C-alpha cells in the first residue's frame with residue numbers, strides 16, 4: 001500500500017484566483033500577476049493571468065501572495081499543557097474538543113497537512129477527512145517506539161503516569177525491547193492505520209526516566225522496522241535522534257528522516273546526503289526560551305549551550321546539502337505558530353524561497369504525497385495560503401497566524417479574514 005492521501009471535502013465547481021504573486025512551492029521564482037484555476041478542488045491551471053472565461057467566478061487577489069498550503073511534518077496535536085489537578089477532573093469530551101480546537105488553529109496558521117508523530121489516534125484523521133471538524137489533513141505515527149524506560153515510556157519510577165499520559169484517547173505507548181515486541185507492535189500500528197512509523201534511537205527530554213544520551217532503538221532494530229513496513233506496502237520510518245550515534249543508527253538502518261539531529265558529525269551528514277535522508281530540525285522547539293523568572297542560572301546556561309550546538313549541527317547539514325523538511329514539534333512548542341519555523345530555517349542557511357519549499361513540496365515528498373500535495377501545479381489538491389506578507393523579504397511575519405489571511409483546502413475556503421475568496425463573482 002502506497003502513501004494514503006488523507007482526503008478532505010472538495011469544493012465543487014470552478015474558481016479563478018487572479019492577480020496574486022504566486023510562490024508555487026517548487027522553488028521557482030515568484031510570478032507576479034498570476035492566475036490559479038481550481039476545478040472541483042483540484043488545481044487545473046497555474047501561470048500567467050489569462051483573459052476571463054464566461055461563467056467562471058474570479059477572486060481578485062491583487063496585493064497578496066499566494067502559496068501552497070504548508071505541511072508540518074512533526075506535530076503532537078494531542079499535546080496540550082494542562083495542570084495535573086485539572087487533568088484528573090476532566091471528562092473525555094473536554095480532551096477531544098480541545099484537540100478539535102488545536103486542529104482548527106493549526107489549519108488557520110496555514111498548515112493544510114500535518115504529520116502527528118505520537119499521540120493522535122486515527123479517529124481525528126477520519127473526522128477531518130469526513131469534514132466533521134476542520135483541521136489539517138493528517139498523517140499519523142500514532143505511537144513512537146522505544147525500549148522500556150526510553151523516550152516512549154511514560155511510566156515514572158513509582159509506576160505512576162504523568163498528567164499528559166492520562167489524557168483520554170491516548171494510544172498505548174510503543175514500548176518494545178525484543179525483536180518479537182517490535183514485530184508485534186509495528187504490525188499492530190499498521191493495522192490501526194499508521195501512516196508512518198516513528199522510532200526513538202536516542203533518549204529524549206521530558207520522558208521521565210531516560211537521558212538524551214541513552215541508546216534507544218538500535219540500528220539492527222531500525223532495519224527490522226524498515227523491513228516490516230516494506231512487507232506491507234511501505235511507509236516512511238522516522239527517527240527521533242538527539243545524539244550523533246542515534247542519527248547514524250537510523251540512517252544506516254534505512255530511516256527516511258531524522259527528527260532534531262542536534263549533534264550530527266560530518267560523517268553522518270555525508271551519509272545523509274548520500275542516502276537522501278531528510279532532516280526535520282524542529283528549530284522552533286530547540287530555540288524556545290525558558291522563562292528566566294523560573295529557570296535556574298544553570299539551566300539557562302545549559303540551554304544556551306544546547307542552542308549553539310544544535311544550530312551548528314543543523315547549519316552544517318544544510319550547507320552540505322541534506323534535504324530539510326519543516327517540522328515544529330508543536331505541542332512542545334505552542335500550537336498555531338507553525339510558520340515561525342520558516343524564519344528559523346532561514347537562520348540555519350536556507351534562502352526564504354528554499355524555506356517555503358521545505359515547508360511545502362519537501363514535506364509532501366517526505367510523506368510520499370508529492371504527486372498530490374506540496375505545490376501549486378495542475379493535478380495537485382487546491383490547498384492554498386493567501387497572505388499580504390511578502391514571504392521572500394519578511395518570512396518571519398508569517399509566524400503570526402493573523403498574517404495568514406485566507407486558507408483553502410481542496411478548494412474549500414476554511415479561513416477568509418478579508419472575504420477575498422468568498423466574494424468571488
Ligand SMILES: [Zn+2]
Nearest residue numbers: 074076117329
Ligand atoms: Zn516530537
